Structure formats: structure tokens, C-alpha cells
Amino acid sequence: MCVWCERYADGYERWYFNPANYARRLYKIRKEEVEAAGAEANPQAAGGMSLLGRDFLEAKERNDIEAMERMRREAEEISWRTHFGQVITLDDALKIADIMYPIAVMTCACRRSMQGLPDEENFTCMGMGPGMYKWERWPDTYRGGVQFLTPEEAKEVLTKLNKRGLVHCIYTFGTPYIGGLCNCDYPDCGGIRTRIDHGVRVLWKGHQVAQVDPELCNGCAACIHRCQFRALSFAPTRNKAYIDPIQCFGCGLCALECDQEAITLVERSSLPALVEAW
Amino acid sequence: MTMGWKYGKPIKERLLILEEPGKFLPFDADRGLVEEVSAKFDIKGLAESLKGKDEKEARKALEELGKEVMKLTMELADTKYLDRTGEMVERVAKQTGISFPHRLESYVELSLLGLRPTDRWNIAKATTKELVLQVSACSMQKALGEAGVEGLPCKGFCFASFETAAEKTGDGIKIEMPKALPQDGVCEFHISV
Numbered sequence: 001m002c003v004w005c006e007r008y009a010d011g012y013e014r015w016y017f018n019p020a021n022y023a024r025r026l027y028k029i030r031k032e033e034v035e036a037a038g039a040e041a042n043p044q045a046a047g048g049m050s051l052l053g054r055d056f057l058e059a060k061e062r063n064d065i066e067a068m069e070r071m072r073r074e075a076e077e078i079s080w081r082t083h084f085g086q087v088i089t090l091d092d093a094l095k096i097a098d099i100m101y102p103i104a105v106m107t108c109a110c111r112r113s114m115q116g117l118p119d120e121e122n123f124t125c126m127g128m129g130p131g132m133y134k135w136e137r138w139p140d141t142y143r144g145g146v147q148f149l150t151p152e153e154a155k156e157v158l159t160k161l162n163k164r165g166l167v168h169c170i171y172t173f174g175t176p177y178i179g180g181l182c183n184c185d186y187p188d189c190g191g192i193r194t195r196i197d198h199g200v201r202v203l204w205k206g207h208q209v210a211q212v213d214p215e216l217c218n219g220c221a222a223c224i225h226r227c228q229f230r231a232l233s234f235a236p237t238r239n240k241a242y243i244d245p246i247q248c249f250g251c252g253l254c255a256l257e258c259d260q261e262a263i264t265l266v267e268r269s270s271l272p273a274l275v276e277a278w
Numbered sequence: 279m280t281m282g283w284k285y286g287k288p289i290k291e292r293l294l295i296l297e298e299p300g301k302f303l304p305f306d307a308d309r310g311l312v313e314e315v316s317a318k319f320d321i322k323g324l325a326e327s328l329k330g331k332d333e334k335e336a337r338k339a340l341e342e343l344g345k346e347v348m349k350l351t352m353e354l355a356d357t358k359y360l361d362r363t364g365e366m367v368e369r370v371a372k373q374t375g376i377s378f379p380h381r382l383e384s385y386v387e388l389s390l391l392g393l394r395p396t397d398r399w400n401i402a403k404a405t406t407k408e409l410v411l412q413v414s415a416c417s418m419q420k421a422l423g424e425a426g427v428e429g430l431p432c433k434g435f436c437f438a439s440f441e442t443a444a445e446k447t448g449d450g451i452k453i454e455m456p457k458a459l460p461q462d463g464v465c466e467f468h469i470s471v
Contacts, residue, residue, distance in 0.1 A: 019403040023410075026363055026380065027387045029395060030306035101379070101406050102370050105286060123286035130380065130404065133366040134305045136296060145295035147288040150374045151406065157286065 001269060002204065002278055004086070008176040014207060016088065021176045022100035022129045051075035052200060060198070072200050079202040085169040085182065085191045087206035089252040089265065090158065093168040093181060096128075097154040100178075103128050104135070105157060107144035108182070110190045119144030124161060126154065126181040131173065158183070167192070167228050167251040169203060186228040196229060204278045206250030208265040214240045216262035223254040223263060245274055292373060307391050308359035315354070315392030319347055325421035328431070336422075336431035344438030351389040352446055364388075378449045378471045379409035385443040386411065394418060402466075409469040412457075419459050430458055433465075440469060 008015040015021060052075055059067040088096070097103065107122040122144065127135065135142045149157065158168065161183040169191060171180035186192045191203035210231075219239035224232055231247035232254055234240075241263070243254070255263040268274050324343060328336040355364055367380045383404060390399060394417045403410035418432045437453055444451040449471050457466035 019405055023401045023404040025387060025401050026367070026384050027307040027391060029312055029391055030304060030309055099405050101376065101404065102374065105288060121287055123288045130401075133363050133370065133380070135294075136303055136362065136366075137305060139296055139299040143296065143299070145288065145293045147292050147294065148370045148373045150376060161286065 002086075002207065004176070004204075014092070015176065016086070016092070016096060016170050016178060017099065019099045021178050024130045024177055026130050026133065051079055051202065052194060052198060056198065072198075075200050075202065079200075081175055083172055084175065084202050084204065085171040085180075086204040087249040087251050088168050088170055089206065089208065089250070090162045090168060090256065091252075092206075093158045093162075094155050096170070096181065097151045097158065100128050101151070102130075102132050102148050103151065103154045103181075104132050104146040104148045106135070106142060106146045108188070109141065110182075110184070111188045113190075114188045123147070124166065124183045126157075126183070127179060128181055129177070129179050131177075131179050162253065162256065165226055165228075165253060167249070167253060184228070189228075192228055201278070203249075205248075205268070206252075207268055208250035208252065209245050209248045209268050209271060209274055210243050210250060210252065210254055210263050210265055211245070212241045212243050213262045213264070214238070216260050217241050217258075218260050218262070220260075222259075223257045226253040226257045228253070245271065246277060294369070294373075303362040305361060305363045307388055308361060311351070311354045311359040311388060312392050312395050315347065315351055315389070316395065318350060319343065319393055321393070321418055321421045322425075325418075325425035325427060328422065328427045329425050331427070333427075333429035333431050336427055336429075337434035340418075340431050340435040341438040344435035345442045347393050347435075348385065348389050348439040348442040351392050352385050352443065354392075355385065355388050376406055377447050378406060378451075379404045379469070381447040382440070382443050382449050382451070382469070383409055385446070386440060389439055389443070407470060409467075411467045411469070413459070413465045413467075414463065416459060416465060419465070423460075433458070436465070436467060440467070444469075 004015040008018060008021055010018050010020065012018040056068065056071045059071065104127050105123045106125050106127050107119045108125045111117045111122050127146065135146050166183035166185050169182045169184055170178050171182060173179035184192055186196060194200050195203040217240045221234050223241055224234055229247055229249045231244045233242050235242050250265060250268065252265050255265055328339060364384050367384050371377050371381055390397060397413060397417055398415035399411060399413040402412050418435060422432055433455060440453060452470050454468040455466065456468065457464050459465045
């Protein structure tokens, strides 16, 4: 079981199925002075991009393991308390669409910074829950505007984005409150990049792991381009797909692409070697 | 969202954009609303006046109070003390066609803040099917207890106020109360549609 399920599932199968983690008061009594926007006002906060600075990269360059470890630990502690993500499957994302409200598509801060995508072509992030009624409070984050969706429309959008090869990740905004459902890929996504390139766990692996049945795999290689985590490779001599279980984040993108049904998802908790590998 | 691009494009007619970026918008509950509602109704005085009455009679009086408090709250919230959260709740409901839970929740929260600003309460669930409200420290229940009013007649207050709000929002609600103060440490209301 992941630590977040231990702390916040409250009897639900996974912590992100617990509706309490999406519920929040709409109101508090207005203070006399104007309040500053929260940390989430900074669009660079998405995916923990703002948690690692140049000093981390410099320590990495000079191979200063001790300094890197310290900075990694500090970044993770802040992230887990305030804003971290976990990979989820499409099935889980569709279930989430029914247990919280409202949901809105908004622009992705990561792609804004990595690709310079114009706002009108960059509507892939989803903001969720009552915090979305206050989206105007963070004009930098929401400069492109928002479009609110019904749960059914949200499911349609998630399915389309999944078909395009984007990974679904939930994000907390003041853990355990879950306020974002991002649809990510490498190298655009700050969360995936911070985890894959630097080993900092601002993005947690999902509850499942993909496995290939070599008997069923016909070697078409259609799944290869779907993996955003460098877990999937192709064994040319055997003409079969191979998934590195340690590297797999359990997003399920590869499984949905396989028309031979050669890739299945199994529970991480059922694999002793991976049970603590989040 | 439309197809035809790797990432998403919004539907222009449904896109909400920043009207005046950087302008202060009042998202929180106005103090004026709290002061007006608190000044108009006197919980302690009512509790004293119910001393010696049976639970049924007390409940009836509290139901009336619940309706009145909610009516005043809604009137003030929609006019004099209109806030941006309430406005956005209405705009989103119009855009998605989904009223529940937040149109109701906004009135319920404002009435709680208005009459009992020091109470401790929490929203434990807010889906399009169910709203769960937990009240763990209630000045109404405390005042009735101190006045020696027996039972939990204030349940009538909460039920009546929620139903009054639901009448306005047009939500056909059902209310259950699986936990109650003081024995459960919390009054828990499950409001479903």
C-alpha cells in the first residue's frame, strides 16, 4: 500500500477515490486586509519545477552526492506536504470524474514553459474541486481562461487525451486535497522530468505495473512510443516488447495501445520487489 | 475541447476569461453578512425561551428559526453582499447544467458563518450526488444544552434551513443524519439528490 493510501484512503480502495480528498469549504470570513495568493499562484510550481534550482544541477555536475541528497530530501518534503503528483490509469481518472465537482480544462504551465505553446492550443490540464470557483485569484496561472465541464464531458476529454498518448496524474494542493488532474508527457511535464531526470519524487508511481505476455506479443511495436517513463523497449532479436518493472509507472498507456491484449496491468502490491518502489 | 490538435483547444463560446486581471475580487464571505445575520437572531435568547418546553415544541420553534435564518442569508448573499465565489458557482452551474452540490452548499456555508461564526464544521464530501457536512462544535446545541432543553431539537433548525436553501436552488434533496452531537462528537448531515 502506498503511504498516501495508508494516511488518506479512509476505507476506499485508493486514497484518490476518497471523496473527502476533493471536498473543501467554499467560504471563510473575509479578512480586513487583502490576502496574498497561495503558493499555487506560481505557475512554475506545477510538477515541482520550482523546488529544484541551479544549485541542484551544479551539484549533479560535480557529482556531489551528499549535496544532491540533501536538496532532493528537502524538495520532496516540501512537495509531499504541499504539491505532489501520482500517476493514475485512464480507468481511475474516469472514476475520479464522478467523485468530485467542478472540473475545468485549463492551460498547462509546463508546456507553456517548455514549448512556448500559445494558450489557445494548450488546454490539457484539469483543475478540480471547489478551488476552481476561485480560479481568477491566480491570474498568471489562468491567463488563458478556463472551460468548465460536466463529468461526462471530462471523461470524453480524458479519453481523447489518453488516445493522444498523455499520462494522467493527480496533484495535491495542500496534501491531501487533490485539485489537479494533469495530462502529461515527457519532456514537457515538469513532474515527469523532475522524477525521471533527477530522481526527485515529486511524482509518485501508480498503483499498478504493466507486464508483457511474450506469447501474445506479436512484435508490432505500437506500444513503444506510448511510454513516457523509459520503461518500454523492444528486443529486436526476440521481436517482443519488454517492460522494465522498476522503471514502469503503471499509467497503462501501453496496454491500451496493444490490440493483442499482450500487456496487462498488475497490482504493484502483488509484486514483492516493487511493493515499496513508488 | 476540440479535436484536431495534439493538445486541447477550448470551445470559444464556453471559455471563461479573466475580465480584469489583477483586480481584487471578494471570494470570501463578507463580514457585513455575518454581522447582520448574527445581529438579527439571538441563539441564547431563543434557547432560554425554550426552557421547559417539550422537544416537539422546541423543534417546531427551531424549524421556523432555521427557515428565517436561511431566507435572510440568501437574500443578503444574492444582493447586498454578493461575492465572487457565489457568482462563479452560478456561472458554472449555468454552463454545466449542474446545480448540486455547490449552489446549495454556498448558502449552507454562508448561513453557518452568519449565525454561528465560531462553530467548527467541515465539508467531508461534495459530489454531484451527495454533500456531507460535519459540525463538530455547535453554538446552537451548546446554548440549548446550557438552557436545559433536552434532546436534539436543533436538528429541526438545520433540516429546515437546508430545505429552504434547496427550495431556492431547485434541488430535490433528501437529508439523513447518521451522527449527532453530543454522543458521536459530531452532527453529520448527508444531503443527497
